[in-house]
Amino acid sequence: xxxxxxxxxxxxxxxxxxxxxxxxxxxxxxxxxxxxxxxxxxxxxxxxxxxxxxxxxxxxxxxxxxxxxxxxxxxxxxxxxxxxxxxxxxxxxxxxxxxxxxxxxxxxxxxxxxxxxxxxxxxxxxxxxxxxxxxxxxxxxxxxxxxxxxxxxxxxxxxxxxxxxxxxxxxxxxxxxxxxxxxxxxxxxxxxxxxxxxxxxxxxxxxxxxxxxxxxxxxxxxxxxxxxxxxxxxxxxxxxxxxxxxxxxxxxxxxxxxxxxxxxxxxxxxxxxxxxxxxxxxxxxxxxxxxxxxxxxxxxxxxxxxxxxxxxxxxxxxxxxxxxxxxxxxxxxxxxxxxxxxxxxxxxxxxxxxxxxxxxxxxxxxxxxxx
Numbered sequence: 001x002x003x004x005x006x007x008x009x010x011x012x013x014x015x016x017x018x019x020x021x022x023x024x025x026x027x028x029x030x031x032x033x034x035x036x037x038x039x040x041x042x043x044x045x046x047x048x049x050x051x052x053x054x055x056x057x058x059x060x061x062x063x064x065x066x067x068x069x070x071x072x073x074x075x076x077x078x079x080x081x082x083x084x085x086x087x088x089x090x091x092x093x094x095x096x097x098x099x100x101x102x103x104x105x106x107x108x109x110x111x112x113x114x115x116x117x118x119x120x121x122x123x124x125x126x127x128x129x130x131x132x133x134x135x136x137x138x139x140x141x142x143x144x145x146x147x148x149x150x151x152x153x154x155x156x157x158x159x160x161x162x163x164x165x166x167x168x169x170x171x172x173x174x175x176x177x178x179x180x181x182x183x184x185x186x187x188x189x190x191x192x193x194x195x196x197x198x199x200x201x202x203x204x205x206x207x208x209x210x211x212x213x214x215x216x217x218x219x220x221x222x223x224x225x226x227x228x229x230x231x232x233x234x235x236x237x238x239x240x241x242x243x244x245x246x247x248x249x250x251x252x253x254x255x256x257x258x259x260x261x262x263x264x265x266x267x268x269x270x271x272x273x274x275x276x277x278x279x280x281x282x283x284x285x286x287x288x289x290x291x292x293x294x295x296x297x298x299x300x301x302x303x304x305x306x307x308x309x310x311x312x313x314x315x316x317x318x319x320x321x322x323x324x325x326x327x328x329x330x331x332x333x334x335x336x337x338x339x340x341x342x343x344x345x346x347x348x349x350x351x352x353x354x355x356x357x358x359x360x361x362x363x364x365x366x367x368x369x370x371x
Contacts, residue, residue, distance in 0.1 A: 028097035042232040042334030074098025119364040136172040158219040173207035185362035188344040203257040206348020210341040224285040230337030235368035242364030249354025265354035268346040270299035
């Protein structure tokens with residue numbers, strides 16, 4: 001057993017070093033920051049592996065935009081940073097490393113349209129690693145014209161780091177499923193994280209899907225802050241509706257991996273609506289229900305968290321926090337965020353739950369008040 005354990009640790013160590021080396025090579029040709037006039041931005045720029053997304057106000061003149069970039073040391077970008085271009089369609093940039101051996105192409109998009117409010121979970125793409133041999137799904141949303149507007153976030157990237165995933169996307173906590181109420185749906189499964197996760201005090205990973213971003217930098221050191229909830233929303237949400245199926249896993253365990261007798265896992269669906277300001281750009285798992293900027297919350301009640309193998313409707317009202325109201329001018333300016341969150345284990349963010357707990361969600365709608 002000790003030899004086997006040593007081999008597993010050694011392999012995980014090699015995988016981590018390989019991953020770090022791979023990322024270091026790629027990082028030599030990365031965009032680190034993107035700057036545009038603050039008065040047109042609805043939220044901080046979203047910078048991912050090969051794209052930059054800028055959510056801007058409706059009055060922004062997309063035909064004359066000149067974003068400025070900072071890059072990894074020594075890297076260059078073409079066209080040059082600060083070049084004025086027409087962003088009515090996405091524009092491509094090529095970043096070249098200092099030694100000239102690495103190039104990365106970025107697509108930079110200005111998004112004026114707000115997020116969609118009806119979610120069928122039909123759009124899926126894959127995130128792959130040929131080095132570590134894994135594939136996981138990323139679900140995304142398009143606008144009415146078929147243009148990309150949002151990726152749903154999940155903890156799949158963190159799970160990949162444990163080495164427990166494979167080239168089958170269903171091996172990850174969050175995946176697409178063909179078993180939807182209509183077409184495809186999202187499937188969330190609480191998974192074990194293996195020896196690596198247990199040693200970190202993170203023995204399980206709940207399947208989750210949410211509006212926002214997942215910050216890998218905090219995934220191990222401060223996991224409750226890894227989930228950044230919220231995207232700009234220019235309406236006042238009133239209800240969250242959709243359909244679910246759920247089956248709890250057999251054995252509930254605490255964050256130390258110990259079985260908790262007579263405790264059964266359950267699921268969670270909720271949405272939050274809050275005001276942003278200079279100090280609060282997003283909320284995370286530490287403050288999503290009690291932050292002073294919260295305006296309203298819609299959440300499934302305990303009595304309605306049922307196990308069922310039939311598609312069952314949920315219809316959740318947004319309940320306004322006492323003394324809270326919405327400033328119409330700030331709303332129009334994109335100063336409010338909304339986040340919808342689904343989880344296969346209600347205490348999954350504290351690494352408590354039952355491996356095998358499975359939540360299916362489909363045909364979701366975010367209902368809002370008229371303008």
